[in-house]
Amino acid sequence: MRQRSVLVLAVLACLFVPGCSRLSFIKPNTERGSYTQVAPDYNVRESPGEKRRVAMLDALGLAGVALQRGDLESAEAQARSALKIEPKSADAYTVLALVAGRRGQNDLAGSNYAKAVQLTPGDGNALNNYGVWLCANGRTSESLARFSAALQDPGYAMPAAALGNAGACALRAGQAGVAEENLRRALQIDPVNVVALGAMAQLRFNQAQYLDARAFMQRRLVAAPADRDALMLAAQIEDRMGDAVAAARYRQMVSTIQSPPGNGDPNGARGQ
Numbered sequence: 001m002r003q004r005s006v007l008v009l010a011v012l013a014c015l016f017v018p019g020c021s022r023l024s025f026i027k028p029n030t031e032r033g034s035y036t037q038v039a040p041d042y043n044v045r046e047s048p049g050e051k052r053r054v055a056m057l058d059a060l061g062l063a064g065v066a067l068q069r070g071d072l073e074s075a076e077a078q079a080r081s082a083l084k085i086e087p088k089s090a091d092a093y094t095v096l097a098l099v100a101g102r103r104g105q106n107d108l109a110g111s112n113y114a115k116a117v118q119l120t121p122g123d124g125n126a127l128n129n130y131g132v133w134l135c136a137n138g139r140t141s142e143s144l145a146r147f148s149a150a151l152q153d154p155g156y157a158m159p160a161a162a163l164g165n166a167g168a169c170a171l172r173a174g175q176a177g178v179a180e181e182n183l184r185r186a187l188q189i190d191p192v193n194v195v196a197l198g199a200m201a202q203l204r205f206n207q208a209q210y211l212d213a214r215a216f217m218q219r220r221l222v223a224a225p226a227d228r229d230a231l232m233l234a235a236q237i238e239d240r241m242g243d244a245v246a247a248a249r250y251r252q253m254v255s256t257i258q259s260p261p262g263n264g265d266p267n268g269a270r271g272q
Contacts, residue, residue: 056085056092063095072099090116090126097129109133117146124156128165135169143169144178160186164195171199171206179203192223198230205233210240228257 063078079095086092097112113130120126131146147166151159167182180203186196197220204213217234226234231254238247 052085056082056089059085060089060091060095063092067095067098072102075099088119090119090123093119094126094129097133101133106137110137122149122153124150124153124158124162127153128156128158128162131162131169132165135165135172140169140173140175147182160190160193160196163189164193164199168195168199171203176203176206192219194220194224197223198233201230201237202233205237205240208240210237213237214241226253226257228254231257 059078059082063075063082066072066074066078075095076099079092079099082089082092082095093112093116097109097116100106100112101109110130110133113126113133116126117123117130127146127150131143131150134140134143134146144166147162147169150156150162156162163182163186167179167186170176170182171179179199183196183200183203186193187200190196197216201213201216201220204210204216214237217230217237220230221234231250235247235250235254238244238250
């Protein structure tokens, strides 16, 4: 017997207005890199089944690292290695969905997100991720249903993410009342939820409540690095507030932001 860290792969998605979000990975420490410890070390028997499980989880961890550094070929190869060990790995299908999205293979990304949900129908992460893709592809009703289902998972650790995504998606679909209810709930749980703050800024802008829109946008820009959409909205808010200097500054910042990847990836459709 010897100690081994359990590798937990959690894929978290959040939706940015007016598009969809990035997905990120949280992983514990392994010999192959420095990650966030999310599970304690404990003793396990090195049975063949346990060795296969650990090998699968290690492959998923390497896939996540490769994806974060933009090495799509390695990420795909590691995800497929995980599937050879465990053909029903929802996490592996999620990695394949991300890879496909970043390659602009939108339909393939969607089918892989759907497969992850099929394999783990009650899992909040899988439901949230698929909801992000559905919203990015204009399937609002289906998307909101997935976010709602994610919130029913008692083990889902990021309810503010699903609520923020639901609010942002409803806002895109013109459902202002539904949007505000979900966004307020998200911010009650997580006052610095980037998705909810950006969506609330957009909602207040749509309602011509420009001072409130500015306040939410300022909180959004403090909470996380600015993206292109946030900066453009910030500029539009300042236009309405009569501050041409601030508006010009935001537009200048837009020119420094690299264009996002294709619409098949929730990372570039514009997910925390």
